Amino acid sequence: MGALPERAVAMLAAAHRQPGLSRADASRLLGIGSGGATEVVGRLVAERLLAEGAPAPAGGRGRPTRQLTAHPEGPVVLAAAISHASWRVDAVELGGVSIGTLTGQHGAAPAPVVLGALRDAVGRLRARLGDRVLGLGVSAPGVVLDGRYLDAVGLGWTDVDLAVLDPEGPLVVADNDATLAAVAEQRRGAAAGARSSLHLLVDAGLGGALVDGGRLVGGARGTAGEFGHLPLGDPAVRCPCGAHGCWGTAVDGGALARLLGEPAPGHPAGYARQVVARAAAGDGSARAAVATTAAALGRGIAGLVNALDPEVVTLGGGAADLLAAAPDDLAGACHDGLMRIRRLDPPPVVPAGLGDAGPLVGAAEQVWDRWLERLSR
Numbered sequence: 001m002g003a004l005p006e007r008a009v010a011m012l013a014a015a016h017r018q019p020g021l022s023r024a025d026a027s028r029l030l031g032i033g034s035g036g037a038t039e040v041v042g043r044l045v046a047e048r049l050l051a052e053g054a055p056a057p058a059g060g061r062g063r064p065t066r067q068l069t070a071h072p073e074g075p076v077v078l079a080a081a082i083s084h085a086s087w088r089v090d091a092v093e094l095g096g097v098s099i100g101t102l103t104g105q106h107g108a109a110p111a112p113v114v115l116g117a118l119r120d121a122v123g124r125l126r127a128r129l130g131d132r133v134l135g136l137g138v139s140a141p142g143v144v145l146d147g148r149y150l151d152a153v154g155l156g157w158t159d160v161d162l163a164v165l166d167p168e169g170p171l172v173v174a175d176n177d178a179t180l181a182a183v184a185e186q187r188r189g190a191a192a193g194a195r196s197s198l199h200l201l202v203d204a205g206l207g208g209a210l211v212d213g214g215r216l217v218g219g220a221r222g223t224a225g226e227f228g229h230l231p232l233g234d235p236a237v238r239c240p241c242g243a244h245g246c247w248g249t250a251v252d253g254g255a256l257a258r259l260l261g262e263p264a265p266g267h268p269a270g271y272a273r274q275v276v277a278r279a280a281a282g283d284g285s286a287r288a289a290v291a292t293t294a295a296a297l298g299r300g301i302a303g304l305v306n307a308l309d310p311e312v313v314t315l316g317g318g319a320a321d322l323l324a325a326a327p328d329d330l331a332g333a334c335h336d337g338l339m340r341i342r343r344l345d346p347p348p349v350v351p352a353g354l355g356d357a358g359p360l361v362g363a364a365e366q367v368w369d370r371w372l373e374r375l376s377r
């Protein structure tokens with residue numbers, strides 16, 4: 001493929017961001033007129049990057065329009081997501097549609113076992129798709145240093161090199177699951193189109209990220225967004241990270257167990273779901289614990305809104321459960337913590353739109369981003 005003109009890359013990016021975009025919409029969006037659009041689309045079809053659907057009647061008046069779609073022989077990215085009990089890898093075409101999925105359960109097995117199974121799955125998709133594959137993006141439930149080395153406390157994995165997952169390489173991106181879910185929410189979820197959005201995920205602890213101007217705020221080593229370790233919790237409680245009083249320890253399953261006088265749960269996320277269900281079924285002490293925890297979440301959100309000024313806050317995992325179970329406690333604590341100027345027009349705090357799919361979608365989006373950036377250079 002030769003170098004593409006700037007407006008061809010812009011059309012490719014537009015077709016990726018807005019599935020179902022018509023050639024006519026794209027020509028308006030890019031301001032290039034219908035003749036220019038025809039020429040650009042012709043080039044992208046010839047390069048096997050885009051295809052055009054069958055003509056469909058335009059709503060109301062006007063000529064039939066044709067939707068821009070991924071080319072059936074076009075590029076795909078591989079996106080893998082490791083969670084605490086399972087893994088999944090997808091082949092994703094332009095526009096974000098998955099055209100192949102492989103999954104497995106791992107029950108928190110040692111890293112070499114899980115990575116071996118995942119590497120085989122990546123190899124199978126590569127064998128099927130050949131040189132259409134642009135590269136691999138990986139989501140993992142832990143801190144990923146330098147886009148490659150994973151520390152996952154919840155799995156007992158330390159300094160695991162994720163590059164082994166794709167011997168045919170390259171490993172384009174690897175990042176924390178909450179961070180990648182933040183990207184996904186801004187692209188295709190509840191924060192779609194927001195200029196600046198904050199995503200928070202409660203699983204075992206709390207993570208998240210700020211996406212600003214469409215780009216992830218990553219930090220010097222790519223590990224920004226460890227909001228769960230802001231010291232907004234009880235200073236008497238020690239966090240697995242080594243610090244005391246971390247916010248994450250005040251909003252997860254461990255927090256609920258302490259409030260209820262029950263033993264520390266082995267699986268905080270599953271335990272938290274149980275307590276929320278007990279509260280919904282009318283258990284008064286569970287309801288009080290959920291309300292206290294939701295308020296602790298809301299107070300921290302206020303601090304982050306004061307500091308970061310997001311347009312919208314999206315909540316995933318246990319954070320979304322607390323929002324659903326105790327919306328008034330969460331909103332009240334958040335309101336009380338907001339600066340006056342933020343109270344005038346506070347950002348909506350909403351459940352994530354993509355749910356558990358967020359990390360995988362975000363991993364795919366990050367690979368597409370790098371590829372589109374390279375094309376436009």
Ligand SMILES: [Zn+2]
Nearest residue numbers: 229239241246
């Ligand atoms: Zn901590």
